[in-house]
Amino acid sequence: MKSITNLSKEKALNRQEVLKKLNGRTLMIYFVLLNKIKIGVRELQRHLDLSSPSVARYHLEKLTDLKLVENRNGVYYLIKKADLPVLTSWILIGRRLLPKVLFAAVFFSVLFIGYLIFIFSFWGKDSLFVFLFGGLITLYTWWDVWVHYQNKPI
Incomplete structure (x- = not known):
């Protein structure tokens, strides 16, 4: 029976191996x-508009070697989710990889612009607070979107 420390070392090595090998096109796949499970x-x-089926198979086999995917009669099934920090802040929609904070940036921008167009009528203590708070949160979320795109994993 393996000791608890050996199991944790094995798990850490496995995570490091996954971090090292799960990048680029393999990460996109x-x-x-x-999103699709199989x-x-x-x-x-x-x-993904790949050049050939062998390219797709190569990356799928790479995922199979990492024990994240299983091949069942030519259909590849997701069997395990990788514990990667990069996965928590991105979402794949179609062929586009988007940072999750983009949705918050759009939401706050629409609220702020809606306030300026439909509600704002005069300068007062309350409107100044909403203007400053809305402007700062909108700028911060768009800045975070820009930072995410600068550090895009793929």
Whole structure:
């Protein structure tokens, strides 16, 4: 029976291996599998517009070696979610990888612009607070979107 420290070291090594190997196109394919749960080689090739089915199979096999995906008669199933910090702040919509904070930035921008257009009528203590708070939160969320795009994993 393995000791608890050996299991934790094995888990840490496995996480480091996943962090090292899960990048670039393989990471994009992993994002697709997170959204679809199962996918075939040709479907993946068409979905990401890959050059050939062998490219799709190579990356799927890489995920299989990492024990994140399982091949069942040519259909690849997601069996385990990787514990990666990069996965928590991004979402794949179609072929686009978007930071989750983008939705907050759009939401706060719409609220702030809506306030300025429909509600704001005169300068007062309350309107100054809303103007400053709304402006700062909108600027901060858009700045965070920009930082996420600068550090895009793919």
